[in-house]
Amino acid sequence: MSEHPSKSILLEEKQRVYRELDRVKTDFASRGWFPGTSGNLSMRVGAFTPEQFTFAVTASGKDKAASTPDDFLLVDETGAACEPTALKPSAETLIHCEIYRQTGCGAIFHIHSVYNSLVSELFWDRRSVPVEGVELIKAFNIWDEEAVIEVPIVSNFANIPLIVPEVRDRLDKRIPGILLRKHGIYAWGRDAFEARKHLEAFEFLFEYVYKLKLVQGR
Numbered sequence: 001m002s003e004h005p006s007k008s009i010l011l012e013e014k015q016r017v018y019r020e021l022d023r024v025k026t027d028f029a030s031r032g033w034f035p036g037t038s039g040n041l042s043m044r045v046g047a048f049t050p051e052q053f054t055f056a057v058t059a060s061g062k063d064k065a066a067s068t069p070d071d072f073l074l075v076d077e078t079g080a081a082c083e084p085t086a087l088k089p090s091a092e093t094l095i096h097c098e099i100y101r102q103t104g105c106g107a108i109f110h111i112h113s114v115y116n117s118l119v120s121e122l123f124w125d126r127r128s129v130p131v132e133g134v135e136l137i138k139a140f141n142i143w144d145e146e147a148v149i150e151v152p153i154v155s156n157f158a159n160i161p162l163i164v165p166e167v168r169d170r171l172d173k174r175i176p177g178i179l180l181r182k183h184g185i186y187a188w189g190r191d192a193f194e195a196r197k198h199l200e201a202f203e204f205l206f207e208y209v210y211k212l213k214l215v216q217g218r
């Protein structure tokens, strides 16, 4: 009996997405962006409507520096596994679900770094990190002269579903990223290339903002 053509197309796409996520994972691990098994990555697979979509996400708690056949699984828009598997999706999968729903993006990358954690606490009182006139703001397709942006910061609850409504309320469609207080950043883009570009820009800007504050002594 031959396989239904749509099933084999999905299988091919799933394999392509897993390979791409593996390349991103290896690269980010080499930069030290997954300390202590932290961080998670996802990419959409197949058709998208805000009500129904599928994405590949990292399995929870894995050493992200290692590549194994058990690193990723497919989940639906509720965060439930789409196929029989013993793997557990990332504990933060519901945040990915909400970002896909709100933005229709194609890839979401979450990392913990010292600079993103520092600025999320330094600017917690204003609930956003201001970045003023830095060239790399253009990586977000914002081309205004001396552009000023505010990167939103939301609470970091141990109970992940509590974070989701804050992400929904605070997400700014012009800014492809959101910080969790003293936790890390979620950055996204229409595909893996763009999500990585945005993440690199955020990390540069956070280091700049932190060091500027330090040298200015305020």
Ligand SMILES: CSCCC(=O)C(=O)COP(=O)(O)O
Residues within 6 Å of the ligand: 036, 037, 038, 039, 040, 058, 059, 060, 061, 062, 089, 090, 091, 092, 110
């Ligand atoms: C050990 S880091 C704490 C959990 C976390 O913040 C994270 O990013 C990793 O969680 P996951 O379930 O995706 O491995």
Ligand SMILES: [Zn+2]
Residues within 6 Å of the ligand: 038, 039, 040, 092, 110, 112, 183, 184
């Ligand atoms: Zn995290």
